[in-house]
Amino acid sequence: MPQQKDIVKIAIQMPGAYPQLIQLDQKKPLSAVIKEVCDKWNKPDPENYALQYTDGVQCYITESGRCAEDLYKGIQSSDSGVRCDSLKLLAAVSTDITFAQEFISRDGHSLLVQIVEGASEEPLLMTHALTGFLELMDHGIVSWENLSSVFIKKVASFVNANAVDASIQQVSLAILESMVQSSSSLFPQIMQEVSLERLITLLQVTNLQIQTKAMALLVALLQTTLLAFLSKKNLRMYIYKNIIHSSMPMGDEMAHYLYVLQSVSLNLLESRMRTPMDIYSQEQRETLQGLRQAAFETESEGSLNNERRRSLCAKEFRKLGFSNNSNPGQDLIRIPPGLLALDTMSYFSTRYPDAFSRFVLENSSREDKHECPFARSSIQLTLILCEILRIGEPPSETGSNYHPVFFSQDRLLEELFCICIQLVNKTWKEMRATQEDFDKVWHPLFGRQCCYIWL
Secondary structure, eight states, X not given: OOOOTTEEEEEEXXXXXXXXXXXXXXXXXXXXXXXXXXXXXXXSOGGGOOOBOOSSSOOBOSSOOHHHHHHHHHHTOSXXXXXXXXXXXXXXXXXXXXXXXXXXXXXXXXXXXXXXXXXXXXXXXHHHHHHHHHHHHTTTSSOGGGSOHHHHHHHHHHHHOSSSXXXXXXXXXXXXXXXXXXXXGGHHHHHHHSOHHHHHHHTTSSOHHHHXXXXXXXXXXXXXXXXXXXXXXXXXXXXXXXXXXXXXXXOHHHHHHHHHHHHXXXXXXXXXHTOOOOTTOHHHHHHHHHHHHHHSOOGGGGGSOHHHHHHHHHHXXXXXXXXXXXXXXXXXXXXXXXXXXXXXXXXXXXHSHHHHHHHHHHHHTSOGGGOOOHHHHHHHHHHHHHHHTTTTOOOOSXXXXXXXXXXXXXXXXXXXXXXXXXXXXXXXHHHTOOGGGHHHHXXXXXXXXXXXXXX
């Protein structure tokens, strides 16, 4: 007779007893299966036993078990060896949610909080206590917001201490990161207890695990605050020097955090990218006029009447490559790239005035049909850069593709634009392109290749 599909054969072993090969009916409650096994071994109180996998992750597969009770008692033992062994085992088995539920139901996590707050245990025992606590909390059974300020201060003190066991510091960083990720209400206190300057210091240590966990906490904090801190505190410089160009190999976890930091930072540009130019904005009109004035001599402009001045401005905006030279702001209504295109053009004209003037003069001396339209090209280039840098896309949970050059520049988009717009002009000249050839010059392959040259 063929075996029923719900019946499987499994081997069950108890320390000190011969293993059993049983037929497990998967339709039966686990409590009934455990009772049958205990009956064969003449073990009373089957509710105090649990099935546990012996291969891979050794997690429990029943709702109750003696292990949770034993560890709960062992942690409170007066024997330091028993306490240490119990906490070590707790840190290993707490990854199993069934065990975690059972242990937390006994208020076991509060015991760990007391151990941490007391801070009287030796480093190895404290490491196990912190690790077990983190594993228990990661299941989401207990809210992080229930933690006391005393506990948070104590964990933060491990991060801030210069002379502390590396394992304690590493898991303390991980706990604080989980707090930030799980509870916005805890963020102010964590920011108060652990400064960003301290995390920058930890980025410069040689311990890869501490360096990685410090980066994880830093990224979590920066996603909640303004990323102006990146340039204000020279964070990029520390990352570029001590992590990217470190002699030690970079792990996948660190690469992911660098990718997230890059993504969150670049996404600050999204609002500009999705905002069209407001032709009634005095500030934006002045920026646009500043671009024109940086390109052409304007000494005699004040002596012209309004009609002559408008005519001159329209002519110069046309030479700059605006399609609507009488109202150039109309060219910047397109979103994306919106106001980012105005930002990149303005940055090029002020940061590299010689290169900007050379671009304008070179094209002014060409025949009209061979002029490279600076404004039109800039708008297209800015759009492509937004696509390449994935501005506006939320960071992926598994992404790790970061650009090292991002951490060497405070204004990556603008600097990349300044390099690429000059490559565009060079290509335009070599192709002897005309206005009708615009789409050929901006063939997708070229547009992206010229940007990837620098990345």
